[in-house]
Amino acid sequence: MHAPLDESIRPRGRRWLLAVGLSAAAGLGVFAYFHSNRPPGGASTSALPLVMRAQPVPLPNLRVLDGTGRPVDLASFKGKMVLLNIWATWCPPCRQEMPSLDRLQAQLGGGDFQVVALSVDAGAKALDRVKSFYASEGIKHLAVYLDADAAAIFTLKAGGVPTTLLLDRQGRELGRMSGTAEWDSPQIVKALQALLGAQAK
Numbered sequence: 001m002h003a004p005l006d007e008s009i010r011p012r013g014r015r016w017l018l019a020v021g022l023s024a025a026a027g028l029g030v031f032a033y034f035h036s037n038r039p040p041g042g043a044s045t046s047a048l049p050l051v052m053r054a055q056p057v058p059l060p061n062l063r064v065l066d067g068t069g070r071p072v073d074l075a076s077f078k079g080k081m082v083l084l085n086i087w088a089t090w091c092p093p094c095r096q097e098m099p100s101l102d103r104l105q106a107q108l109g110g111g112d113f114q115v116v117a118l119s120v121d122a123g124a125k126a127l128d129r130v131k132s133f134y135a136s137e138g139i140k141h142l143a144v145y146l147d148a149d150a151a152a153i154f155t156l157k158a159g160g161v162p163t164t165l166l167l168d169r170q171g172r173e174l175g176r177m178s179g180t181a182e183w184d185s186p187q188i189v190k191a192l193q194a195l196l197g198a199q200a201k
Helices: 014-033 092-109 126-137 149-156 187-200
Strands: 051-057 062-065 071-073 081-088 113-120 161-167 173-178
Touching: 062 149, 081 092, 081 149, 092 113, 092 126, 092 187
Parallel strands: 081 113
Antiparallel strands: 051 173, 062 071, 081 161, 161 173
């Protein structure tokens, strides 16, 4: 499932309307831009639920907030493979998916790989809502990141939440998907490990 953007939170008014309109275009155009299940490096990614890019694609930098409210650049994760999940506490599919992302971070997280769960919750209490959700669901391995202005929706051309992007060690997009997955399934973990090995060569 893939939740549309919450119409009740509009930090930039018309920007949210634009995001909703873009989602349809993104859905129609995704297969025109993404194809192949074997990206450069030779590792098969057929077990991944992502639609892979034929070639890695550079992304514009994105500045978000960490759990203390300090700014963090997406570029600061270069050197690691990153699974970037754009989500919100008001999105039921996102909430359902979060524990599997937490377990994936527990298994693979470290110097070579990181799951970055980026919430697009808005409002003065957004960080508190995310932290409260983590506590209530026992999310222990994911760091808190917040994009209160929903810049990721536009900068990364995500039509809604959840949207997940896989980034290589240079911060380039390898693939993406809309909707949920069981990210710690043995098949996905094995495919990510193989891709990590290929990226290290």
